[in-house]
Amino acid sequence: xxxxxxxxxxxxxxxxxxxxxxxxxxxxxxxxxxxxxxxxxxxxxxxxxxxxxxxxxxxxxxxxxxxxxxxxxxxxxxxxxxxxxxxxxxxxxxxxxxxxxxxxxxxxxxxxxxxxxxxxxxxxxxxxxxxxxxxxxxxxxxxxxxxxxxxxxxxxxxxxxxxxxxxxxxxxxxxxxxxxxxxx
Amino acid sequence: xxxxxxxxxxxxxxxxxxxxxxxxxxxxxxxxxxxxxxxxxxxxxxxxxxxxxxxxxxxxxxxxxxxxx
Numbered sequence: 231x232x233x234x235x236x237x238x239x240x241x242x243x244x245x246x247x248x249x250x251x252x253x254x255x256x257x258x259x260x261x262x263x264x265x266x267x268x269x270x271x272x273x274x275x276x277x278x279x280x281x282x283x284x285x286x287x288x289x290x291x292x293x294x295x296x297x298x299x300x301x302x303x304x305x306x307x308x309x310x311x312x313x314x315x316x317x318x319x320x321x322x323x324x325x326x327x328x329x330x331x332x333x334x335x336x337x338x339x340x341x342x343x344x345x346x347x348x349x350x351x352x353x354x355x356x357x358x359x360x361x362x363x364x365x366x367x368x369x370x371x372x373x374x375x376x377x378x379x380x381x382x383x384x385x386x387x388x389x390x391x392x393x394x395x396x397x398x399x400x401x402x403x404x405x406x407x408x409x410x411x412x413x414x
Numbered sequence: 415x416x417x418x419x420x421x422x423x424x425x426x427x428x429x430x431x432x433x434x435x436x437x438x439x440x441x442x443x444x445x446x447x448x449x450x451x452x453x454x455x456x457x458x459x460x461x462x463x464x465x466x467x468x469x470x471x472x473x474x475x476x477x478x479x480x481x482x483x
Binding site: 333357 | 423424444446448449455459461462464467468469470473
């Protein structure tokens with residue numbers, strides 16, 4: 231069989247039937263990266279997520295906090311709201327980060343009366359599709375609801391059954407071609 | 415073929431008009447999903463259909479469509 235969807239390791243060696251997937255690596259309980267400690271994380275979570283405090287009020291609070299710690303030669307968890315926002319942006323977990331590039335029309339232009347859109351620059355916002363797709367494939371929430379190979383399903387009376395994307399002709403034709411038949 | 419699987423990528427876009435205080439803005443969100451996920455999950459699970467981009471849409475007046483090259 232070809233493209234059976236049988237689980238294998240990263241070297242292509244098939245796993246014994248019923249092997250559980252590698253569990254996602256659990257963070258250590260004392261791991262607060264990028265925050266330095268639990269105090270920083272909980273302060274950030276309270277200000278940003280729970281209280282949704284304005285940037286100006288965050289600055290005021292942190293200034294007061296700094297003033298109260300001054301005599302102890304200590305400082306608050308964040309210098310100001312910029313410091314807090316920078317830390318939040320450094321959090322490696324969660325959705326794939328957004329990125330942006332600028333593009334413009336590259337084709338021929340008329341000699342006169344160039345339409346404005348031909349000279350304009352446009353921002354395109356995007357997230358790395360490869361990472362998005364990898365996250366989908368790695369999502370344990372889809373366990374049992376994913377086809378790892380194209381399939382042709384027939385009922386008891388030999389009638390073709392179409393159910394999901396991978397049961398269709400297009401998916402089958404993409405994967406089962408002359409070039410892959412060599413591996414049969 | 416060992417150690418590989420087929421992952422069909424499904425893309426879709428649909429114009430979305432967003433009204434904000436300053437006026438109407440039109441966005442062309444680009445969505446992605448993968449064909450491996452069963453249809454019932456794609457409909458039910460928000461992470462099975464992901465927003466991956468906003469397309470740039472040049473604006474032009476109708477008469478500007480005629481290029482004099």
